[in-house]
Amino acid sequence: MNKKDIPKVLFTSVEVDCLEAEATLPAKFKRALSILNLAQRVKGKKVAVKIHAGYNLGYTTIHPLFIRILVRMIKDAGAQSVKVMDGNITEAVPRGYTEEVLGCPVVSCFGKDGKYVYKEKIGFGNLDDVLMSGEAVDSDFFLDLSHVKGHGGCGFGGAIKNIGMGIIPQESRGKLHVLEGGLAIDRSKCKFCKKCVDSCPNGAILIDKEKKTVNFFFHNCTYCRHCSLICPEKAITMQGCKFETFAEAMAVVTSKFLKKFNPENLLYVNFLTDITIFCDCWGYSTPPLVPDIGILYSNDIAAIETASLDMIKTENLLPAGLPKNRKKLVKGKHLFEKIHSKDPFLMIKFMEKYYDCSMKYKLEEIK
Numbered sequence: 001m002n003k004k005d006i007p008k009v010l011f012t013s014v015e016v017d018c019l020e021a022e023a024t025l026p027a028k029f030k031r032a033l034s035i036l037n038l039a040q041r042v043k044g045k046k047v048a049v050k051i052h053a054g055y056n057l058g059y060t061t062i063h064p065l066f067i068r069i070l071v072r073m074i075k076d077a078g079a080q081s082v083k084v085m086d087g088n089i090t091e092a093v094p095r096g097y098t099e100e101v102l103g104c105p106v107v108s109c110f111g112k113d114g115k116y117v118y119k120e121k122i123g124f125g126n127l128d129d130v131l132m133s134g135e136a137v138d139s140d141f142f143l144d145l146s147h148v149k150g151h152g153g154c155g156f157g158g159a160i161k162n163i164g165m166g167i168i169p170q171e172s173r174g175k176l177h178v179l180e181g182g183l184a185i186d187r188s189k190c191k192f193c194k195k196c197v198d199s200c201p202n203g204a205i206l207i208d209k210e211k212k213t214v215n216f217f218f219h220n221c222t223y224c225r226h227c228s229l230i231c232p233e234k235a236i237t238m239q240g241c242k243f244e245t246f247a248e249a250m251a252v253v254t255s256k257f258l259k260k261f262n263p264e265n266l267l268y269v270n271f272l273t274d275i276t277i278f279c280d281c282w283g284y285s286t287p288p289l290v291p292d293i294g295i296l297y298s299n300d301i302a303a304i305e306t307a308s309l310d311m312i313k314t315e316n317l318l319p320a321g322l323p324k325n326r327k328k329l330v331k332g333k334h335l336f337e338k339i340h341s342k343d344p345f346l347m348i349k350f351m352e353k354y355y356d357c358s359m360k361y362k363l364e365e366i367k
Helices: 023-035 037-044 065-076 157-162 171-176 196-198 226-230 243-258 300-313 337-340 345-356
Strands: 008-013 046-051 081-086 106-108 117-124 127-131 143-147 147-151 154-159 181-185 205-208 211-218 236-240 265-270 294-298 362-365
Touching: 008 023, 008 127, 008 300, 023 037, 023 065, 023 294, 037 065, 046 065, 065 143, 081 236, 081 294, 117 243, 127 171, 127 243, 143 157, 147 337, 154 157, 154 337, 154 345, 171 243, 181 211, 196 205, 196 226, 211 265, 226 236, 243 345, 265 300, 265 337, 300 345
Parallel strands: 008 362, 046 081, 046 143, 081 106, 143 265
Antiparallel strands: 008 294, 117 127, 147 154, 181 236, 205 211, 265 294
């Protein structure tokens, strides 16, 4: 991308001008993909569509209808092949993500045996390398189809997380999650009085009865420091909000993957519907934080992520979207930061550092 060019982000709104099928979001979805010349871009190519199908009782992921429309357009364009993929496809079937419904194979990112992967050198802190999806790497055209929602580890999950955490297997995800943190416990001082557990307003401290100790669950942690202040043994200390390292690592992994493709063979689509407080991997759904907004499309990953966050506003908060024990917002500029105490823009800023992309954008609505 020419640094002088401001990336374009297309937008289709959930709002309808009249009660006709062609005025609704699925029809607008087709029109936007046509404007992006999807048919010409995928012709004769092996196309990978990366989704997050969710788990267990979750129901707020991208509706299969949209994926079916997308797959039909790709096939009609003369693509060599098209596959919809996620890490755990056994969890995809109960929610309708099947070949019969979508119109193409639904495959694991890592092959039937989980070993279709490539080792990629990362060299970021303790993250020496990761394994990447063979199905994704070996495709000619990669379409990142993401559902935007809140995320306790990095503020929000969208296009970057769908790649950075979505195209690597559990072994490598574990390495990434190790980088989360910010609170430390001196177990030699801990008397297992559990006062920290009782003081935590967000359920971020877990009890290990067998080892008689406690552990932190940083997805729920907002760094309020109630635990460190109440600990009578001073066993808990702050060591900086290490989610920043986690956000940077996510950007590094994502950039390494994207550099395997020519920019014209990458497309990002973000769904701003059913925007919940936590990631779809939690295995259940909660009410939306804000009213449904629509869908964004771009050839630039930083631009579409920034535009997505800009459209999610604190003043539009629906109180029912917050659990009863999380009603009080903390300090922050963005709604997700006020909920999770993690700056959601940070991950995007790191993307600009490691990959040729821009947080600036021109928004164009498609009717």
